[in-house]
Amino acid sequence: MAPMKNKYMNPYLAGTLLGLVLLLAMVLSGRGLGASGGIKYCVVSIVGALDRGHADKSAYYSKYFENGQKPLRNWLPIEVLGILAGGFISGAVSKRLKFKIEKAPGISRARRLVFAFIGGLFFVYGAQLARGCTSGAALSGMAVLSLAGFVTMIAIFGSAYVFAWFFRKNWI
Amino acid sequence: MAPVSTLPGFPAELDLLIGFIIGIGFGFALEQAGFSSSRKLAGMFYGYDTTVIKVFFTAAIVALVGSQFLSYFGILNLNNVFVNEYYVGAAIVGGIIMGAGFIMGGYCPGTGLSALSIGKIDALCYFFGGLTGAFLFAETYPMIEELANGSYRGPVKVNEVLGVSPGLFTFILIAAAIVMFWLAELAEKRFARPDISSEL
Numbered sequence: 050m051a052p053m054k055n056k057y058m059n060p061y062l063a064g065t066l067l068g069l070v071l072l073l074a075m076v077l078s079g080r081g082l083g084a085s086g087g088i089k090y091c092v093v094s095i096v097g098a099l100d101r102g103h104a105d106k107s108a109y110y111s112k113y114f115e116n117g118q119k120p121l122r123n124w125l126p127i128e129v130l131g132i133l134a135g136g137f138i139s140g141a142v143s144k145r146l147k148f149k150i151e152k153a154p155g156i157s158r159a160r161r162l163v164f165a166f167i168g169g170l171f172f173v174y175g176a177q178l179a180r181g182c183t184s185g186a187a188l189s190g191m192a193v194l195s196l197a198g199f200v201t202m203i204a205i206f207g208s209a210y211v212f213a214w215f216f217r218k219n220w221i
Numbered sequence: 222m223a224p225v226s227t228l229p230g231f232p233a234e235l236d237l238l239i240g241f242i243i244g245i246g247f248g249f250a251l252e253q254a255g256f257s258s259s260r261k262l263a264g265m266f267y268g269y270d271t272t273v274i275k276v277f278f279t280a281a282i283v284a285l286v287g288s289q290f291l292s293y294f295g296i297l298n299l300n301n302v303f304v305n306e307y308y309v310g311a312a313i314v315g316g317i318i319m320g321a322g323f324i325m326g327g328y329c330p331g332t333g334l335s336a337l338s339i340g341k342i343d344a345l346c347y348f349f350g351g352l353t354g355a356f357l358f359a360e361t362y363p364m365i366e367e368l369a370n371g372s373y374r375g376p377v378k379v380n381e382v383l384g385v386s387p388g389l390f391t392f393i394l395i396a397a398a399i400v401m402f403w404l405a406e407l408a409e410k411r412f413a414r415p416d417i418s419s420e421l
Binding site: 056057058060061063064065066067068069070071072073074075076077078079080081082083084085088089091092093095096107108109110122123124125127128129130131132133134135136137138139140143145146147148149150151152153161162163164165166167168169170171172173174175176177178179180181182183184185186187188189190191192193194195196197198199200201202203204205206207208209210211212213215216217219220221 | 223224225226227236237239240241242243244245246247248249250251252253254255257258259260261263265266267269272275276277278279280281282283284285287288291296297299301302303304305306307308309311312313314315316317318319320321322323324325326327328329330331332333334335336337338339340341342343344346347348349350351352353354355356357358359362363365368369374376377378379380382387390391414417421
């Protein structure tokens, strides 16, 4: 198969598009973009549905159910639904919709899936602690000149570079 | 004056609809950039593909410059735009945990969702891992509450800490980004992996 050139959008153009979406979020809703926060609301909602007593007793969960609130009726989880829809539209337009396990040739599919699970676990755990992930803390934070945003961005990328050496067999 | 959601009488339901539309734009931009590919994202940390830094800094600068212009012309009141609060320990430790998750999983939460939307099975595992991570955080919250809420500094801005105006800091950031983009191009040549790039 001949290598396809320019399959994805030019990075500076895609970055401009992403920046305009972020600017629109600031102008319309007075906030930045998010992803891990939406995942948190999903978990809060699931825990509340499975064991409401546990949620009401917990200092962490209970604040999301105060005054009859519904965790999924918030900006972030609905925005996350939008991310899935927008990604799907983009994949359909660019003919990239395909069930696939993406991995380096040297590792097994099981290894890739296990590391993907652990990676997601670590990332969202860290994002709850730092009150935002690459989108909510780093990108959106930098756009409003938040010191927390810059510090979190440097910590994420610095840490990933350090750990990259240990996990190099997974990728290169 | 914007933010539109702060205008008197603005219905809360409409803000949720805006969230959905913003999400569509966000997911579309991430997928078009190639962020639905974990091997493309991981390239940032081995040098063979530096799309991440180009997209990330371009986006931050576009939103930063755009919001300052809108504020200057009296269209956007930046005092009503959320500024992330700084908890020193939580930002640093949380960031380090996230970096480890990034290199193990190959995605961050947003890019993982865009990958999930086009059918990546590894992104589905990443998503379930993410749900588990949020659950573990909630369950271990009493143990790490001190770290999470300690060393609070408020919604402090980076330019204030450095004692410069927002405009001057933005200018410095743009100059730094140009240098980083140039270094990124050099890295892509130095660490080129045609075998990987041809598969992305």
